[in-house]
Structure formats: structure tokens, C-alpha cells
Amino acid sequence: MSSADRAVPGGGDPAADHAAFRIMGVVNVTPDSFSDGGLYLDPAAAIAHGLELEAEGAAILDVGGESTRPGAAPVAEDEELRRVLPVIEGLVAAGCRAQISIDTSKSRVAARALKAGATLVNDVTALRGDPDIAAVVAEANADCCLMHMLGTPRTMQLDPHYDDVVSEITAFLEERMSYAIAHGIAADRILLDPGIGFGKTLEHNLELLRRLGELVELGRPVVIGTSRKSFLGKITGREVDGRVAATVATNVLAFERGARVFRVHDVAPVHDALIVTAATVIAPWTTPTSTTK
């Protein structure tokens, strides 16, 4: 089934569900990502995986060459480029219609990826990691996802503490948005992400999901990334490959609370769950064949 003929709210118009939500499918070109490390290191495998996620309903493909799992070692710039560029080029050459996102904190990787066809920079440091990255995003007039992280991937899970996790992250994202705008990035290009699992305990993650509406009030689309993460394993007792249902639950809940972009590994089940949720909570659902009785 192609992405164009999926059933969506609005009677079959794919634009309708993209207006309600956008799924960002994860394409990790890494040996060490926490749930799929090593599966798509070969560019051909990563490209095929990205196209499959697009066919399943991903509106965005997030291509990453450096793992951010707790304790992950940094990757050299050349190696990161070697991993991601052939994949972005291959997706473009294959006629991929999904927006291509580059998951990086390095300005040179972002610049080369944007030149190759990416139009979104997903920076888990929210433009704090590389002083030149904001200018690269601004220059390309690209979209930009600003994510909250406490510390670095090496240190973030060492006893994270907040007085009020939601108001502190809201203030952080507001400040990062001002920084981005001051560096020439248009406000309407910015996406905001609380960074589930990045320097947060299980309770912090749940509190963020519960009070997501406070982040939505910042006025930019909120991105949520719960996919297969360890807090879901702590609650369900399941290993990474058994966390799809838990991932679906958190994404449905986040949608209902106002999130609009969903970064996931398992696109098909999340897409089905969100079209049903969107049909229920947003648009009146009418099927193309429905009759009025």
C-alpha cells in the first residue's frame, strides 16, 4: 500500500492526516543505537528501511549517524558524514517524498546533509553543541527541532534533578527558541521537543507527558520521542523489541495533549493509532462510502 492510498481522516486525503500529525520515522545509521544499532549500517539497508517507513506513513525520516543513548561515545565528524550522506543521497535518488531530517549536533554534518536534500535539522543539543550550527540552519532556511537534554549523553542519566521538570523545560525551550530566532532562524521553522529520556527519571518522563499542554502553549509544534525507551521497559518489564504497545500508548496520549510530531521506530502501528485518535478527537470522521441515515 502506498502512502497516498492510506485511509486517513478527511476521506482519503493524505494531506489531512499530515495536518493533524506527522510521524518522524527513525533511520539510525549507527552500530550502537539503543534499540536498532547495527541493523542499518549498510547504506542500502538504511535506504530501504527509510522507504519502508515512508510507505508505512512516515512524513519525516530522521537520519542519524551518532547514537545519543546514555553513555554513548562521540563520533568523529568524518565518520558521521560517511554514515549519513550516502543514505540521504540514496533516499533523494529513490524519489523519497518524506521530509528528510538530519539528526546531528555538528554544523558541518548539518550543512552537508542540507545540501544533499535534508530540510530539517534535529539537534538534540538545541543549538548548544556547535556554535556554527544555528547559522547553517538559518542560511538554508531549514526547519529545526530544538530538544531539551540535561548534560550530555555521557552524563545525563547520573541522578537528574529538577525542582519542577515541566516548567524548567518549558523555560529552557523558550530561551532556545529566542536564541534560534536571534540567529536568523524563522520562528515558524522551529519545532520543540522535551527530550524524553534525556536526563530524566521515569517520573520526570511521565510528568512531562501528563503536562505536555504547558509546552504546547509555547506555540510551536511539539515533537515527542518515547519510542522503545527504557522508561517504558521499567513500567512494562519488557525488552526494547517488546515495547511497541507501550510506545503507541504514549504517542496517543501525547497527541491528545497536543503533540503533533511523533519520532518512532515502529511507524505502521503508531500511524494506525494516530489516525484513529485524530479522527476521534479532531476531525469529524466520514468515510468516502458513508451514507446519511
Ligand code: HH2
Ligand atoms: N531520541 C533519540 C534520538 N534523537 N531526537 C529528538 N528530537 N527527540 C528524541 O526523543 C530523540 C532524538 C534516541 O533514540 P534513538 O535514535 O533510537 O537512539 P540512539 O540515540 O541510541 O541512536
